Amino acid sequence: DTGVSQDPRHKITKRGQNVTFRCDPISEHNRLYWYRQTLGQGPEFLTYFQNEAQLEKSRLLSDRFSAERPKGSFSTLEIQRTEQGDSAMYLCASSSWDRGPAGANVLTFGAGSRLTVL
Amino acid sequence: TQLLEQSPQFLSIQEGENLTVYCNSSSVFSSLQWYRQEPGEGPVLLVTVVTGGEVKKLKRLTFQFGDARKDSSLHITAAQPGDTGLYLCAGVATSGTYKYIFGTGTRLKVLA
Numbered sequence: 001d002t003g004v005s006q007d008p009r010h011k012i013t014k015r016g017q018n019v020t021f022r023c024d025p026i027s028e029h030n031r032l033y034w035y036r037q038t039l040g041q042g043p044e045f046l047t048y049f050q051n052e053a054q055l056e057k058s059r060l061l062s063d064r065f066s067a068e069r070p071k072g073s074f075s076t077l078e079i080q081r082t083e084q085g086d087s088a089m090y091l092c093a094s095s096s097w098d099r100g101p102a103g104a105n106v107l108t109f110g111a112g113s114r115l116t117v118l
Numbered sequence: 119t120q121l122l123e124q125s126p127q128f129l130s131i132q133e134g135e136n137l138t139v140y141c142n143s144s145s146v147f148s149s150l151q152w153y154r155q156e157p158g159e160g161p162v163l164l165v166t167v168v169t170g171g172e173v174k175k176l177k178r179l180t181f182q183f184g185d186a187r188k189d190s191s192l193h194i195t196a197a198q199p200g201d202t203g204l205y206l207c208a209g210v211a212t213s214g215t216y217k218y219i220f221g222t223g224t225r226l227k228v229l230a
Contacts, residue, residue, distance in 0.1 A: 004160070031216060042124075042206050042220035043161070056217050091160055095216075104149045104168055107208075107218060109160025 004110035006092050012116045013082055020078045021113040025094030032075050033107065034067055035091040043091055049075060082117045089114050121145050121211050122221035130227045131197055139192045139224045141207035148210060150190045152181055153220075155204040161220075164192075197228045 005024040013019050025032050030051050035043035046065070047057045051072040064082075069075040079086055093107040125140045141150065149168040153161035165174050167183035167190060174181045178201075180193040190207055207221040 033218065035220070040204070040223060040225055042122075042223040045217060045219060048217060050216070056215060093160065104151075104166050105216065106163050106166075107151075107153075107161075109162070111159055 004092055004094055004108050006090075006110035006113050008113060009111065010114050010116075012118065014118050015084060016081055018078065018080045019082060019115060020076055021090050021092075021115075022074060022076050023092030023094075023110060024074045025092070026096075026108055027073075029094035029096045029108070030072070031095045031105070032069055033093040033095075034075070034077050035093065037089045037091055037112070046077070079115075082115075084117045087115055087117045121219050122207055122209065124205075124207060124221040124224045126224060127222065128225050128227075130229065133198060133228055133230050134196050135228075137194050137197060137226070139194075139205050139226070141190045141192075141221050143188050143209075143211070145211040146187050148187070148213070150183055150187075150207055150209040151218075152190070152192055153206045153208060155206060156202075161204075161206055161208075194226075197226075199228045199230050202226060202228050 007022045011019055033048040034046040037043045045058050047067050049069040052069050064080045067077045089112040091109055091112045093109040095105040095107050121143050123142050151166045152164045154164055155161040165181045167181055170187045171185045172183045178195045182191045205224045208218050
């Protein structure tokens with residue numbers, strides 16, 4: 001297993017363009033998370049999936065953001081009509097299901113996709 | 119609204135010094151985790167604390183979960199340059215979900 005993979009690692013785009021990021025989680029993990037992180041700050045929750053179901057989405061997300069996990073494996077995060085404020089690192093993480101208390105599962109993160117909007 | 123506040127936000131110390139990082143909330147957490155993140159990488163889990171009052175040690179790192187399960191601390195003894203990084207606490211505040219909320223982060227720099 002190669003861990004969580006994210007693609008592309010870096011993306012530079014012009015304001016108004018659409019971008020899509022892909023995340024390939026650890027194969028046996030059924031939960032997949034997307035976070036946004038700006039320099040020196042903690043990751044900000046965007047959304048998470050359990051298998052193919054999107055269970056929660058941050059109210060901070062505008063309609064320009066959409067995430068999918070069509071077959072319960074890889075996931076995509078699309079940002080439409082990008083704005084300069086969208087510039088950030090987009091992190092994906094996955095975790096397995098177990099019977100432990102919520103919050104005790106290990107989140108395994110990818111290295112992130114850095115977006116720069118000019 | 120950020121539910122987990124960390125302090126200090128930045129910390130620059132000399133090698134060999136001790137330090138403590140705090141993670142505070144007004145919400146009760148079933149468990150709290152601590153992660154470390156290095157530049158260009160995703161966060162990596164250090165520890166999970168589950169029981170109120172629990173203390174866990176990981177070599178020179180000591181983690182404590184508050185009795186009321188609203189706060190946690192990370193103490194590093196004899197810091198080394200390899201400890202440099204962004205330290206993050208995280209937890210699930212809402213029962214019935216697996217939505218992990220991260221703290222505001224503490225950036226630590228240990229000078230040789």
